[in-house]
Amino acid sequence: MFKTKIVAVFFAAAFLLFSGCERRIHAQSEFVLGTVCSINLYEDGSAELYGNLFARLRELNDIFNNYSDSSEISRVNREAAAAPVPVSQDFYLVLKTALDFARLTGGAFDPTVGPLVKLWGFGKSPRVPSQEEIEAAQKLVGWQCVKLEERAVRFTKSGVRLDLGAIAKGYAADSLVDILRERGAKRASLSLGGNVYVYGKKPGGSLWSVAIRDPSKPGQNAFMLKTRDATVVTSGAYERFFEQDGKTYGHILDPATGFPAQSGLESVTIVSHNSMVADALSTSLFVLGMEKIPEIKKSALAGGFECVLVDASGKAYASKGLKGALSALNGQEIAFCDF
Numbered sequence: 001m002f003k004t005k006i007v008a009v010f011f012a013a014a015f016l017l018f019s020g021c022e023r024r025i026h027a028q029s030e031f032v033l034g035t036v037c038s039i040n041l042y043e044d045g046s047a048e049l050y051g052n053l054f055a056r057l058r059e060l061n062d063i064f065n066n067y068s069d070s071s072e073i074s075r076v077n078r079e080a081a082a083a084p085v086p087v088s089q090d091f092y093l094v095l096k097t098a099l100d101f102a103r104l105t106g107g108a109f110d111p112t113v114g115p116l117v118k119l120w121g122f123g124k125s126p127r128v129p130s131q132e133e134i135e136a137a138q139k140l141v142g143w144q145c146v147k148l149e150e151r152a153v154r155f156t157k158s159g160v161r162l163d164l165g166a167i168a169k170g171y172a173a174d175s176l177v178d179i180l181r182e183r184g185a186k187r188a189s190l191s192l193g194g195n196v197y198v199y200g201k202k203p204g205g206s207l208w209s210v211a212i213r214d215p216s217k218p219g220q221n222a223f224m225l226k227t228r229d230a231t232v233v234t235s236g237a238y239e240r241f242f243e244q245d246g247k248t249y250g251h252i253l254d255p256a257t258g259f260p261a262q263s264g265l266e267s268v269t270i271v272s273h274n275s276m277v278a279d280a281l282s283t284s285l286f287v288l289g290m291e292k293i294p295e296i297k298k299s300a301l302a303g304g305f306e307c308v309l310v311d312a313s314g315k316a317y318a319s320k321g322l323k324g325a326l327s328a329l330n331g332q333e334i335a336f337c338d339f
Contacts, residue, residue: 027189032057033169034065035193039176044185053176057192060175063091064168066114076153077114077161084152092151094164094171094276101167101280102143104299105292109284110255114161115140122251126242134258141255170279173197173231177275194239197231197275207325214330215266215310222332223269223308223316226325231275235282236267254287263289269308271322277303285309290317293339307339 027040028050039053065071072091079085087095098111115137119129129137140159147154169192180188180199187200189208198208207226214222215238225232237250237260254261268286270278281302285293290309296302306321316334318326323336 028054030054030057032061033172033192034061034067034165035169036191037193038191040189041185042187044180044183044188049179049183049185053179056175056179057172060090060168060172063088064094064164066163066165073162073164080146080153081155081158081160084149084154086152089151090171090175091153092148094168095146095153095162096148097171097276098164098167098280099143099146099148100301101284104296104301105284105288107143107255108287109166109280110141110143111162111164111167112141112143112146112160113253113255114163115159116253116255116258117163117165118161120249120251120253122240122242126249128244128249129258138255138258166283167276167280169193169195170231170233170274170276173275195231195233195275195279198227199229201228211329212269212308213267216314221329222310223334224327224329225271225308225322227271230271230273231278232269232271233275233278233282234267234269235286237261237286238266252283252286261287263287264312265289265309266312266314267308267310271306271308272303274303277301278305281305281307293319297339308334 027038029036029038037057039050041049063072066073068074072088076085076087095111101109102111119133119137121127140161145156145160147156173190173192173195176190177197177199185200187202190197196210198210202208207228210225210227210232211221212223212225212234214220215236235252237252240251241248250260252261253259263286265286268282270281272278285296285307293307306319308322308326309317316328316332318334318336319339320336326334328334
């Protein structure tokens with residue numbers, strides 16, 4: 001399942017990219033990876049390059065789409081408990097990184113959360129499961145049950161179900177940037193359902209501006225970030241949720257409880273140079289909470305990152321590395337922390 005971190009169309013709602021007044025070739029958009037994916041190549045735009053980029057997205061969709069019986073991940077979920085399943089290099093790399101994050105976070109980020117995601121019905125018919133149902137599904141969740149062999153995957157128990165939606169779009173963004181580098185593109189702005197990547201620089205060397213949504217006010221932005229050659233990825237309880245019996249349930253699940261995460265955070269935004277890592281980090285920290293940031297930052301896997309967090313009371317925090325680059329649009333005070 002592809003977990004849409006921000007439901008938005010490029011240049012609207014969750015993130016806005018302002019690129020100045022330079023002449024543009026129109027951005028291209030397509031519904032793929034379970035969301036609207038938009039690419040703007042500016043003066044490097046051509047039918048051939050746009051075609052190559054969207055073909056790559058469709059290729060990755062055929063690998064990671066849990067809703068397609070013919071996808072690679074569906075085949076792995078069906079067959080890996082019986083025997084090792086050979087997988088593509090793309091699948092292997094994403095799953096290996098997901099398992100590395102599972103190990104780093106003590107299972108807060110767990111690529112085998114699929115049984116719980118299916119049980120809660122996010123994306124189709126959401127409902128609050130019974131405690132008995134949750135406990136039964138939790139018995140099938142456990143990243144230690146996934147074994148990587150040489151370009152193959154096997155499960156050590158039946159019923160394990162991979163869900164790489166919390167990391168696959170980040171990998172897709174990185175894959176597009178690889179193509180842009182190979183083609184010598186000067187600049188581009190990418191939005192894959194909210195996984196934003198600004199590549200290169202604006203004419204004159206100025207920075208891109210990326211706006212980050214206010215989790216308490218649908219459709220409004222709270223912060224503006226000045227950056228270049230970076231990815232900006234946000235996870236939040238407000239992105240996809242449902243209400244039942246007067247209570248709101250967000251779509252980001254905590255494998256330890258089987259329920260939506262309750263870390264005291266409303267949104268987590270990661271700024272990094274690696275979108276796959278940022279994708280995994282935003283989910284991990286949303287589940288773990290702010291106090292785990294120093295520990296995660298020590299890991300080489302995290303790769304060095306900056307973050308913006310909004311807690312349940314609406315207070316905003318950001319890492320000191322963003323001071324001077326991040327501003328509040330609504331006059332809100334930002335506490336810059338030495339995470």
